[in-house]
Amino acid sequence: DGGITQSPKYLFRKEGQNVTLSCEQNLNHDAMYWYRQDPGQGLRLIYYSQIVNDFQKGDIAEGYSVSREKKESFPLTVTSAQKNPTAFYLCASSIFSDWAIYGYTFGSGTRLTVV
Protein backbone atom coordinates (compact mmCIF):
# COMPACT_ATOMS: atom_id res chain seq x y z
CA ASP A 1 0.00 0.00 0.00
CA GLY A 2 1.64 3.21 -1.16
CA GLY A 3 1.43 6.24 1.01
CA ILE A 4 3.07 8.83 3.18
CA THR A 5 3.73 8.13 6.85
CA GLN A 6 4.30 10.66 9.59
CA SER A 7 5.53 9.75 13.03
CA PRO A 8 4.94 10.13 15.82
CA LYS A 9 1.25 11.04 15.84
CA TYR A 10 1.68 13.01 19.08
CA LEU A 11 4.88 14.60 20.36
CA PHE A 12 5.59 16.55 23.50
CA ARG A 13 8.55 18.87 23.73
CA LYS A 14 10.07 20.60 26.71
CA GLU A 15 11.15 24.20 26.46
CA GLY A 16 14.59 24.48 24.89
CA GLN A 17 14.57 21.04 23.28
CA ASN A 18 14.99 20.18 19.64
CA VAL A 19 12.62 17.55 18.26
CA THR A 20 12.52 15.78 14.91
CA LEU A 21 9.35 14.82 13.07
CA SER A 22 9.57 11.96 10.64
CA CYS A 23 8.03 11.86 7.14
CA GLU A 24 8.49 8.86 4.85
CA GLN A 25 6.85 8.16 1.49
CA ASN A 26 6.92 5.11 -0.76
CA LEU A 27 5.12 6.75 -3.68
CA ASN A 28 8.33 7.54 -5.57
CA HIS A 29 7.36 11.20 -5.44
CA ASP A 30 10.02 13.76 -6.25
CA ALA A 31 8.80 16.66 -4.15
CA MET A 32 8.08 16.80 -0.42
CA TYR A 33 6.69 19.57 1.75
CA TRP A 34 6.19 20.51 5.38
CA TYR A 35 3.24 22.63 6.47
CA ARG A 36 2.21 23.95 9.84
CA GLN A 37 -1.45 24.28 10.81
CA ASP A 38 -2.66 26.25 13.81
CA PRO A 39 -6.16 25.72 15.26
CA GLY A 40 -8.91 26.89 12.93
CA GLN A 41 -6.42 28.12 10.38
CA GLY A 42 -5.03 27.17 7.04
CA LEU A 43 -1.68 25.63 6.20
CA ARG A 44 1.55 27.59 6.11
CA LEU A 45 4.56 26.29 4.20
CA ILE A 46 7.71 25.71 6.27
CA TYR A 47 10.13 24.02 3.85
CA TYR A 48 9.91 22.10 0.61
CA SER A 49 12.20 19.95 -1.47
CA GLN A 50 11.87 19.15 -5.15
CA ILE A 51 14.91 16.90 -5.42
CA VAL A 52 17.26 14.95 -3.19
CA ASN A 53 19.93 17.04 -1.44
CA ASP A 54 18.10 20.27 -2.19
CA PHE A 55 15.42 22.18 -0.30
CA GLN A 56 13.99 25.68 -0.10
CA LYS A 57 12.55 27.80 2.67
CA GLY A 58 8.84 28.38 2.70
CA ASP A 59 6.98 31.24 4.30
CA ILE A 60 7.75 30.43 7.95
CA ALA A 61 11.13 28.63 7.98
CA GLU A 62 12.61 30.40 11.01
CA GLY A 63 13.24 27.99 13.88
CA TYR A 64 12.98 24.90 11.66
CA SER A 65 15.47 22.80 9.72
CA VAL A 66 15.16 19.94 7.23
CA SER A 67 17.27 17.47 5.29
CA ARG A 68 16.62 15.46 2.12
CA GLU A 69 19.30 12.79 1.97
CA LYS A 70 16.97 10.19 0.49
CA LYS A 71 14.07 10.55 -1.92
CA GLU A 72 11.76 8.74 0.50
CA SER A 73 12.49 10.81 3.58
CA PHE A 74 12.11 14.46 4.57
CA PRO A 75 12.51 14.90 8.35
CA LEU A 76 11.69 18.22 10.02
CA THR A 77 13.55 19.42 13.10
CA VAL A 78 11.81 21.95 15.31
CA THR A 79 14.62 23.77 17.08
CA SER A 80 14.62 25.68 20.35
CA ALA A 81 14.70 28.86 18.26
CA GLN A 82 11.07 28.27 17.29
CA LYS A 83 9.29 30.25 19.98
CA ASN A 84 5.77 28.96 19.44
CA PRO A 85 6.05 25.40 18.13
CA THR A 86 2.77 24.01 19.41
CA ALA A 87 0.85 23.15 16.23
CA PHE A 88 -0.26 20.39 13.88
CA TYR A 89 2.46 19.54 11.37
CA LEU A 90 1.59 18.07 7.99
CA CYS A 91 3.93 16.48 5.49
CA ALA A 92 2.98 16.13 1.83
CA SER A 93 4.50 14.82 -1.36
CA SER A 94 3.89 15.15 -5.09
CA ILE A 95 5.14 13.93 -8.43
CA PHE A 96 7.12 16.93 -9.56
CA SER A 97 6.21 16.73 -13.19
CA ASP A 98 2.55 15.76 -12.64
CA TRP A 99 1.75 17.51 -9.39
CA ALA A 100 -0.63 19.84 -11.14
CA ILE A 101 -2.70 16.86 -12.25
CA TYR A 102 -2.80 14.76 -9.13
CA GLY A 103 -2.22 17.32 -6.41
CA TYR A 104 -0.49 16.58 -3.15
CA THR A 105 -0.67 13.46 -1.01
CA PHE A 106 -0.70 14.25 2.68
CA GLY A 107 0.34 12.30 5.73
CA SER A 108 -1.94 12.09 8.74
CA GLY A 109 -0.01 14.69 10.70
CA THR A 110 1.98 15.08 13.92
CA ARG A 111 0.56 17.11 16.77
CA LEU A 112 3.39 18.82 18.65
CA THR A 113 2.80 20.27 22.09
CA VAL A 114 5.28 22.20 24.22
CA VAL A 115 5.05 21.26 27.89
Place this chain on the structure above:
Amino acid sequence: SQQGEEDPQALSIQEGENATMNCSYKTSINNLQWYRQNSGRGLVHLILIRSNEREKHSGRLRVTLDTSKKSSSLLITASRAADTASYFCATDSNSGGSRLTFGEGTQLTVNP
Protein backbone atom coordinates in the same frame (compact mmCIF):
# COMPACT_ATOMS: atom_id res chain seq x y z
CA SER B 1 -0.20 36.80 3.06
CA GLN B 2 -2.99 34.41 2.20
CA GLN B 3 -3.29 33.64 -1.50
CA GLY B 4 -6.58 31.82 -1.12
CA GLU B 5 -9.35 32.97 1.17
CA GLU B 6 -12.46 30.86 1.70
CA ASP B 7 -15.91 32.13 2.40
CA PRO B 8 -17.82 31.42 4.55
CA GLN B 9 -15.57 30.41 7.45
CA ALA B 10 -18.26 28.04 8.71
CA LEU B 11 -21.35 26.54 7.11
CA SER B 12 -24.02 24.39 8.73
CA ILE B 13 -26.67 22.65 6.62
CA GLN B 14 -29.09 19.73 6.75
CA GLU B 15 -28.42 16.41 5.08
CA GLY B 16 -29.64 16.45 1.48
CA GLU B 17 -29.05 20.18 0.99
CA ASN B 18 -26.36 21.60 -1.26
CA ALA B 19 -23.27 23.29 0.18
CA THR B 20 -21.43 26.06 -1.62
CA MET B 21 -18.03 27.34 -0.57
CA ASN B 22 -16.14 30.17 -2.21
CA CYS B 23 -12.46 30.93 -2.60
CA SER B 24 -10.81 34.17 -3.69
CA TYR B 25 -7.17 34.62 -4.57
CA LYS B 26 -4.88 37.49 -5.44
CA THR B 27 -2.28 36.58 -8.05
CA SER B 28 -2.41 34.82 -11.41
CA ILE B 29 -2.55 31.06 -11.14
CA ASN B 30 -1.89 27.96 -13.20
CA ASN B 31 -4.52 25.94 -11.42
CA LEU B 32 -6.68 25.83 -8.30
CA GLN B 33 -7.25 22.77 -6.16
CA TRP B 34 -9.73 21.85 -3.44
CA TYR B 35 -8.86 19.65 -0.49
CA ARG B 36 -10.85 18.15 2.35
CA GLN B 37 -9.65 17.65 5.92
CA ASN B 38 -11.41 15.59 8.55
CA SER B 39 -10.75 16.75 12.10
CA GLY B 40 -7.21 15.96 13.22
CA ARG B 41 -6.27 14.28 9.95
CA GLY B 42 -4.29 15.08 6.82
CA LEU B 43 -5.76 16.70 3.74
CA VAL B 44 -7.22 14.76 0.85
CA HIS B 45 -7.10 16.08 -2.70
CA LEU B 46 -10.61 16.42 -4.15
CA ILE B 47 -10.43 18.16 -7.49
CA LEU B 48 -8.22 20.40 -9.60
CA ILE B 49 -9.28 22.99 -12.13
CA ARG B 50 -6.86 24.59 -14.55
CA SER B 51 -6.78 28.29 -15.28
CA ASN B 52 -8.18 27.73 -18.78
CA GLU B 53 -11.16 25.74 -17.47
CA ARG B 54 -14.38 27.27 -16.21
CA GLU B 55 -16.16 24.31 -14.66
CA LYS B 56 -15.35 20.78 -13.59
CA HIS B 57 -17.36 17.94 -12.09
CA SER B 58 -16.42 14.92 -10.03
CA GLY B 59 -19.27 12.87 -8.58
CA ARG B 60 -21.25 15.18 -6.27
CA LEU B 61 -18.61 17.91 -6.55
CA ARG B 62 -18.80 20.82 -8.94
CA VAL B 63 -16.04 23.42 -9.13
CA THR B 64 -16.15 26.67 -11.04
CA LEU B 65 -13.35 29.10 -11.73
CA ASP B 66 -13.62 32.73 -12.75
CA THR B 67 -10.13 34.04 -13.45
CA SER B 68 -11.40 37.55 -14.20
CA LYS B 69 -12.75 37.75 -10.64
CA LYS B 70 -9.97 35.60 -9.20
CA SER B 71 -12.50 33.36 -7.53
CA SER B 72 -13.64 29.75 -7.40
CA SER B 73 -16.56 27.93 -5.87
CA LEU B 74 -17.00 24.36 -4.67
CA LEU B 75 -20.51 22.95 -4.70
CA ILE B 76 -21.33 19.71 -2.91
CA THR B 77 -24.73 18.43 -3.95
CA ALA B 78 -27.05 16.24 -1.89
CA SER B 79 -24.80 16.54 1.15
CA ARG B 80 -24.35 13.72 3.65
CA ALA B 81 -23.32 13.73 7.30
CA ALA B 82 -20.04 12.14 6.17
CA ASP B 83 -19.26 15.32 4.20
CA THR B 84 -18.68 17.12 7.52
CA ALA B 85 -15.09 18.38 7.31
CA SER B 86 -12.99 21.45 6.56
CA TYR B 87 -12.54 22.34 2.92
CA PHE B 88 -9.52 24.25 1.63
CA CYS B 89 -8.70 25.80 -1.68
CA ALA B 90 -5.08 25.89 -2.77
CA THR B 91 -3.43 27.81 -5.55
CA ASP B 92 -0.11 27.86 -7.27
CA SER B 93 1.25 31.03 -8.75
CA ASN B 94 2.61 31.22 -12.26
CA SER B 95 6.09 31.59 -10.80
CA GLY B 96 5.65 29.33 -7.81
CA GLY B 97 6.77 26.04 -9.26
CA SER B 98 5.18 23.13 -7.48
CA ARG B 99 4.40 24.86 -4.21
CA LEU B 100 0.79 25.44 -3.18
CA THR B 101 -0.63 28.19 -1.01
CA PHE B 102 -3.66 27.22 1.06
CA GLY B 103 -6.55 29.31 2.28
CA GLU B 104 -7.89 29.22 5.82
CA GLY B 105 -10.70 26.84 5.01
CA THR B 106 -14.45 26.51 5.39
CA GLN B 107 -15.73 24.29 8.18
CA LEU B 108 -18.76 22.42 6.83
CA THR B 109 -21.17 20.71 9.21
CA VAL B 110 -23.88 18.52 7.72
CA ASN B 111 -26.57 17.71 10.26
CA PRO B 112 -28.38 14.36 9.94
